[in-house]
Amino acid sequence: MSQSLTFRVLGPLSVHSGTRSLDIPGARQRILLAALLVRFNQVVPVDELVDRIWGESPPHRPRRALHTCITRLRHATAGQDERGLIRTSHSGYAIEVAPENLDLARFTQLLDEARAAARREDPVAEHRALDRALALWRGRALPDVESDSLHRDVVPRLHEQWIWALERRGELALRLGRHHEVVGELRALTVEHPFHEPFWQLFVLALHRCGRRSEALLHYAELAGRMREELGVEPGSRLRALHLAVLRDEVGTPAADNPPARRAVS
Known part of the structure; x- marks a missing residue:
């Protein structure tokens, strides 16, 4: 058969x-x-x-x-x-x-x-x-x-x-408290997609929740510098708000705790 x-x-x-x-x-x-x-x-x-x-x-x-x-x-x-x-x-x-x-x-x-x-x-x-x-x-x-x-x-x-599914899974992982599990994967995604801000927002937030505040700030500075140099723009408003919350160590604020919302792809 x-x-x-x-x-x-x-x-x-x-x-x-x-x-x-x-x-x-x-x-x-x-x-x-x-x-x-x-x-x-x-x-x-x-x-x-x-x-x-x-x-x-x-x-x-x-x-x-x-x-x-x-x-x-x-x-x-x-x-x-x-x-x-x-x-x-x-x-x-x-x-x-x-x-x-x-x-x-x-x-x-x-x-x-x-x-x-x-x-x-x-x-x-x-x-x-x-x-x-x-x-x-x-x-x-x-x-x-x-x-x-x-x-x-x-x-x-x-x-x-595929990108939407990666973003949404990362968002859910953080919502479920799995930041330690996904921080490495999120770092890899920022390397593969160096100017895709939702991945950076998830990565910075994951580092923040892992207690790695200085690393979160360092990686944000890395992205901001590259965007200014190569694209001539600043990071978007949501990422800037997250950076400010991490800088102030404002754990629990909406800017720090809300991952990027994105409309589902049909």
Whole structure:
């Protein structure tokens, strides 16, 4: 009996059949697969797929060329899934996958669980769901898929969801008193995203709550200096307010104790 395929797009594109990695030959077939997976269980129009694969240089007969790519992709996955994965409609193509067989689908599902927990005012459950969602990521989405269109239209949205989940998990960790557990991770995030102020606010606040006031002030000064030198701007008002609260050692004030609120990404 054949095994269902599992797909991963939250990092390099990969396909597995059981424990075996499945090779998808050809750059165009890989772009096509990625374009279908990021719109899983939806019909993706022909024009959109052509744009994802060929961009501003489409072939003379784009539908025929796309059909050839579909045929080759189906051949590459032949015998791996009894139901067949790629469905054809009058307007385009769809790939049908269960949430457990696609990391993006599972990530989306877990973000929904986190939002539901937030509505119930259950920070423990929300933190747990976000932790599981973020564990699915293996780096930037689809770095090995050479599609300008995907990296312009799709990857930034996925990255925004990832950043939001990181921020929200950090905020919840501080709310739950886990500052000692997350201070190292928050420091790493400020290194990876040197001008992303919400990560800095969480990091400075975590240091403050760990009793490392002088380090919190030092790292704020590091950020402020870099922003002035490289961007010609000062840190934002929330971060400045936090710095002032830490400077005055005003533990328990709203500025010191409230992490950055950020609207959930849909």
